[in-house]
Each structure stands twice: as C-alpha cells, then as structure tokens.
Amino acid sequence: MATPTTCDKLFMRIRSKGHSGIVEGDLTPMIDMTFQLIAFFMMVINFSDAEQDQRVTLPASELAKPPTAPYEQPLTIHLTKNGHFIYAGDELTKIDRLRSELLKETQIILRHTSKQLADVTVIIRADENAKTGLVQEVIAICQELKFEKFALRGKQSEISTIRGS
Numbered sequence: 420m421a422t423p424t425t426c427d428k429l430f431m432r433i434r435s436k437g438h439s440g441i442v443e444g445d446l447t448p449m450i451d452m453t454f455q456l457i458a459f460f461m462m463v464i465n466f467s468d469a470e471q472d473q474r475v476t477l478p479a480s481e482l483a484k485p486p487t488a489p490y491e492q493p494l495t496i497h498l499t500k501n502g503h504f505i506y507a508g509d510e511l512t513k514i515d516r517l518r519s520e521l522l523k524e525t526q527i528i529l530r531h532t533s534k535q536l537a538d539v540t541v542i543i544r545a546d547e548n549a550k551t552g553l554v555q556e557v558i559a560i561c562q563e564l565k566f567e568k569f570a571l572r573g574k575q576s577e578i579s580t581i582r583g584s
Contacts, residue, residue, distance in 0.1 A: 474499050474510075477574045478547035486570070490540040494524065494566075496557055500548035504557070514553075518560050525564050540568040 475497045496517070497505035504511040511517050528534055541561050545554050558569060 474505065475544050475546045477544060477572055490542070490570070492528075492534050492539040493542050494539050495542040495544060498543065498545040498549040498553055498557065500546040502550065502553060514556060514560070517557070518564075521560060521564055525566075536565040537567045539566055540570055541566050542570045542572060544572040 495506075499505065499510075502512075504514070504517045506517060506520050509520075511520065525536060528536060528539060541558075543554060543557060554571075561569070
C-alpha cells in the first residue's frame with residue numbers, strides 16, 4: 420500500500436472533523452438588524468416634510484393645517500428671509516430669474532406630460548420674516564404663467580395667533 424501524501428493527510432483531517440449533516444446559518448442577527456434599520460428609517464424620515472428647506476422658517480399659525488391628501492402635481496417655491504427664492508434646489512436672488520425658471524417649468528409640463536397648468540399646485544413656503552409683498556409678487560407671476568392652484572405653508576401652533584381671541 421502506498422503512503423499517503425500531504426494532500427491526502429489534509430483531506431483526511433478535514434473530513435474527519437467534518438459534519439455529515441446539512442449546515443444552516445443562524446439568520447436571527449440579520450433579521451434583528453433588518454428590523455432595527457426599518458425602525459431607524461421610520462423615525463428619521465418624515466415623508467410629509469419632504470419639501471422642506473432648512474433656510475426657511477415657517478410662520479406659526481393656529482389655522483395652519485396639514486393637507487388632507489398629497490398634491491398630484493406639486494411645484495414648491497421657497498422664500499427666504501433675505502428675499503431670495505429657492506426653486507429646484509437653486510437659490511435665486513432676483514425675481515426675474517424665478518420667472519424664467521417657472522417659464523421653463525411650464526414648457527416642460529405642457530410638452531412632456533399630459534397634465535395642464537391648472538392641475539399643478541404651487542406650494543409657497545415663505546420664511547416668517549419674508550416680505551408679504553414678495554409672496555404676492557410670486558403668486559402674480561404664477562398667475563401670469565397660468566397656474567391656478569396655490570398652497571401657502573405654515574407651522575401649526577397650539578397658541579392662539581388670531582388677534583382679538
């Protein structure tokens with residue numbers, strides 16, 4: 420009989436220590452981690468505040484109520500306290516630049532979607548220290564471009580904000 424080689428000895432050692440049954444991994448830690456990640460994202464992500472921008476602090480009002488249903492075609496414009504506009508992630512310093520960006524948006528909506536401008540809801544998020552006249556100018560520009568639906572954002576307040584009450 421031939422003497423076993425080094426390779427044969429190694430195989431015999433591995434084989435003799437081996438287990439002939441089916442080996443299954445413990446999935447408990449992976450399932451636990453999955454549930455922890457789900458819980459983490461549920462706590463961190465607020466889907467209703469997806470349109471927020473940290474540069475805008477909304478005014479508080481007891482009349483401010485969250486929308487009952489999401490808007491089908493939202494278009495969000497932010498107004499900062501220093502009179503700048505934030506649209507599509509870009510900070511615009513002039514109202515004429517906002518007008519040209521909105522004009523481009525109207526062309527995209529009309530050419531590439533089946534929606535009409537009347538279907539689009541313009542959401543205006545103005546800082547609590549923004550000039551009211553600037554909000555009115557934004558609404559006027561949007562109306563010139565044939566937008567018809569508007570929503571103004573505010574923080575809900577428990578304290579009475581109506582004068583005389």
